[in-house]
Amino acid sequence: MGAAPKVKDALKFDIEVVKGPHMGMKLSFAKGTATIGRGPENDIVLSNDPRVSRQHAEIKQRGNEFVVVNLSQKNFIMVNGENVQSEGLQANSVIQIGDTEIRFLAEAPAVVPTPPPTPVAAAPAPVAPPPILKPMPSQAVTATPRSQSMPAAHGGLPPAAPHMSVPPAMPQPQVGSYGGFPPPPSGAHRGAPVQSGGMLSNPRTRFYGIIVVLGLVAWFILSPNKNKNAKDPNAIRTSAISMQDVAEAEKRTQELLTVKKEKYDSVQYRRAQENFIRGFRDFQQGQYARAREAFQVVLNLDPENELAKRYFHLSKIKFDELVKFNMIQGNRYREKKNWRMCQSNYSNVMTMLQNRRDDPSYKEAKQFYEECSLNLEGGRL
Numbered sequence: 001m002g003a004a005p006k007v008k009d010a011l012k013f014d015i016e017v018v019k020g021p022h023m024g025m026k027l028s029f030a031k032g033t034a035t036i037g038r039g040p041e042n043d044i045v046l047s048n049d050p051r052v053s054r055q056h057a058e059i060k061q062r063g064n065e066f067v068v069v070n071l072s073q074k075n076f077i078m079v080n081g082e083n084v085q086s087e088g089l090q091a092n093s094v095i096q097i098g099d100t101e102i103r104f105l106a107e108a109p110a111v112v113p114t115p116p117p118t119p120v121a122a123a124p125a126p127v128a129p130p131p132i133l134k135p136m137p138s139q140a141v142t143a144t145p146r147s148q149s150m151p152a153a154h155g156g157l158p159p160a161a162p163h164m165s166v167p168p169a170m171p172q173p174q175v176g177s178y179g180g181f182p183p184p185p186s187g188a189h190r191g192a193p194v195q196s197g198g199m200l201s202n203p204r205t206r207f208y209g210i211i212v213v214l215g216l217v218a219w220f221i222l223s224p225n226k227n228k229n230a231k232d233p234n235a236i237r238t239s240a241i242s243m244q245d246v247a248e249a250e251k252r253t254q255e256l257l258t259v260k261k262e263k264y265d266s267v268q269y270r271r272a273q274e275n276f277i278r279g280f281r282d283f284q285q286g287q288y289a290r291a292r293e294a295f296q297v298v299l300n301l302d303p304e305n306e307l308a309k310r311y312f313h314l315s316k317i318k319f320d321e322l323v324k325f326n327m328i329q330g331n332r333y334r335e336k337k338n339w340r341m342c343q344s345n346y347s348n349v350m351t352m353l354q355n356r357r358d359d360p361s362y363k364e365a366k367q368f369y370e371e372c373s374l375n376l377e378g379g380r381l
Helices: 203-222 239-264 267-284 288-301 306-335 339-352 360-380
Strands: 013-019 026-029 033-037 057-062 065-070 077-079 082-084 086-089 093-097 100-106
Touching: 026 033, 065 077, 065 100, 082 086, 082 306, 267 288, 267 306, 288 306, 306 339, 306 360, 339 360
Parallel strands: none
Antiparallel strands: 013 026, 013 100, 033 057, 057 065, 065 086, 077 082, 077 093, 093 100
8 A cells, every 4th residue: 555645735844742751752744744652653653652543543634734732532732721622723732641742843834925916008089179168158258360460559558468357447546645555535634443353354353362362271270270289299309209119119028928938937938838739749640639639728818819710720720631531431331231341440430529419420329339340149149
């Protein structure tokens, strides 16, 4: 048989083991898929990790992205700290399988350059016909030949062009006692008000009025606060006030350091730290029930411990998943009449839930355990 066909348009990706018995392993793949497990038939062989299944997981390409899929029914995988069955992978995603952590390094898909659009010749714009000039009505003067021009009639200027309207003559100023300007309305010289708009009709008066209004607005905005007794926080402070602030800051700092030192030197804090270390060790070894009890003690002593809250929650999730897994396995072996294996799985559930005898899972496991035990003894007889 030939080699397995490669995925069409397969992308390259690399993996690097950053934690566990195989730390430092680096592999590159260009076929778009890779299997992970303890068996030698896998692409990524983790034979030294006892918590890894023979065929544990698979990294496969879907379009332009990669996903990791859990192939094991007994063990679990985590991506970036979260328990998953199938999860998309990004660059630098961390896959945890057993005690091994694998960093995923993917190659970005190649971008095919788009050819520039073919230029299309623009159609010539339609040219509008030139406007037809019409002669202006009235006041048209008939053109006079240049040789017959009358300098005297036009004041020495050339005559007007054909079909050109002659502007009306400007009125001549009346020379009199007002210096060439028209006389004022009747009664103006006696102080009578002008009826053509008042003072606001004068542009100069309006200009000065606008200047005055703007000045008042600026004075109102920029005027200092009327409350002279209010303390300005941005004012220049004297040296005595500055030293007083420094002394208060030092006093608050000493109080905080004292409280922090008392907390870290207390017996309560040391007990919380010891239980946290114990709980974390049990969590890594898969003893989720004991880990949850230890983290609960930490939270009783230090309720603000965020790490204890997180691992207490994770321990509860892992514990429930392990109980569910043993129940499923026990039911499968009971259906296959493998009484020894179903007895073992139900016994594990009863041991894990021995402090919660009222739990429905405990009662169900106990009933099926007795059934498997009776069938096993009957087979021996």
